Amino acid sequence: NAGVTQTPKFRVLKTGQSMTLLCAQDMNHEYMYWYRQDPGMGLRLIHYSVGEGTTAKGEVPDGYNVSRLKKQNFLLGLESAAPSQTSVYFCASSYSIRTSGNSYEQYFGPGTRLTVT
Amino acid sequence: GENVEQHPSTLSVQEGDSAVIKCTYSDSASNYFPWYKQELGKRPQLIIDIRSNVGEKKDQRIAVTLNKTAKHFSLHITETQPEDSAVYFCAASNFGNEKLTFGTGTRLTIIP
Numbered sequence: 001n002a003g004v005t006q007t008p009k010f011r012v013l014k015t016g017q018s019m020t021l022l023c024a025q026d027m028n029h030e031y032m033y034w035y036r037q038d039p040g041m042g043l044r045l046i047h048y049s050v051g052e053g054t055t056a057k058g059e060v061p062d063g064y065n066v067s068r069l070k071k072q073n074f075l076l077g078l079e080s081a082a083p084s085q086t087s088v089y090f091c092a093s094s095y096s097i098r099t100s101g102n103s104y105e106q107y108f109g110p111g112t113r114l115t116v117t
Numbered sequence: 118g119e120n121v122e123q124h125p126s127t128l129s130v131q132e133g134d135s136a137v138i139k140c141t142y143s144d145s146a147s148n149y150f151p152w153y154k155q156e157l158g159k160r161p162q163l164i165i166d167i168r169s170n171v172g173e174k175k176d177q178r179i180a181v182t183l184n185k186t187a188k189h190f191s192l193h194i195t196e197t198q199p200e201d202s203a204v205y206f207c208a209a210s211n212f213g214n215e216k217l218t219f220g221t222g223t224r225l226t227i228i229p
Contacts, residue, residue, distance in 0.1 A: 031215055040126070042206060042221040043161065050215050058216065059118075090160065096215075104149060104210075106217065108160040 001026050004109035006091050012115045013081040021076040021112050023091030030096040032074035033058075033106065034066060036087040043090065049074055050096065081116045088113050119144040121209050123220030130197050131228050138223045140207035141189040147209040150183060150190045151217070155204045164205075165192070194225075202227045 007022040023032065034046040045058030047066040055066045063085060065077045074093075078085060092106040120143040130136045142150075151166035167174045167181045167190065174181050178197075183190040194201055204224050208217040 033216075040221060042123075043219040045216060045218075048216060059218075104151070104166070105163045106151075108162070110160050 003027065004091055004093055004107050006089075006109040006112050008112060009110065010113050012117065013078075014117055015082060017081050018077070018079050019081065019114075020078075021089055021091075021114075023074045023076070023093075023109055025072055025074075025091075025093040025107070027093060027107065028071070029093035029107070030071075031094045032068065033092040033094075034064070034074065034076045035090045035092065036060065036085075037090060037111075038087050046076065046089075081114075083116045086114060086116045119147060119209055119211070119218040121207060121218050121220040123207050123223055125223060126221065127224045127226070129226045129228055132197055132199065134197055136194045136197055136201070136225055138192045138205055138207070138225070139189060140191070140209075140220050141187075142209040142218075143188070144209070144211065145188065146211045148212055149210045150181070151208050151210075152179075152181060152192050153206045153208065153219075155206065155222075157203070161206060197227045199227050199229060201225060 004025045033048040035043040044060045046064050049055045049068040052071045067075045089112045091109040094106045123140045148169035153161040154164045155161040165176050165181050167183050178195050180193045204222045206222050207220040210217045
């Protein structure tokens with residue numbers, strides 16, 4: 001099992017450019033999440049999904065959009081990148097409360113380092 | 118929404134000594150409290166968690182305690198080793214809320 005994978009690993013964008021980050025998981029998890037990690041600010045939730053075709057806003061959703069067309073994939077889009085979106089982005093996935101049994105662990109991907117100049 | 122505060126932000130401990138990291142939460146409905154460890158350049162990984170129906174949980178050298186009345190929980194690492202050097206994050210969640218709220222992290226350095 002590959003677990004949670006993210007594409008790309010690194011990216012440099014100019015202000016105003018757009019891009020999509022791809023997250024894929026092969027654990028049949030219902031829930032998927034996108035976080036950003038900035039120094040001194042921990043992990044902040046951008047958007048999340050509790051199932052195929054459903055998404056919801058997290059703590060810092062402005063400037064981002066997401067889609068979950070397939071259960072195993074969760075895409076994060078930046079329509080017009082800004083320097084404030086320079087960050088490390090982590091995707092995570094987990095079982096739902098109903099199917100998790102005894103595990104509520106979130107499994108994280110390796111991260112994408114994005115720089116916006 | 119939930120707010121989780123974590124202290125200290127940095128902690129240096131002599132190898133073999135104990136380390137304690139503390140977190141407070143604001144939402145009294147929160148009932149699940151995991152701790153994640155992130156080594157330099159790596160992804161966060163769950164190391165231990167506790168639910169609100171217990172006050173303490175241990176796993177070898179690490180333990181977590183929970184005080185629901187005071188709304189705080191702590192991570193205890195005993196007999197620290199160099200491989201314990203990492204950033205540790207606490208988090209809180211309410212079952213059915215599907216989301217974790219993370220603290221801002223503690224950078225733990227073990228001094229050989």
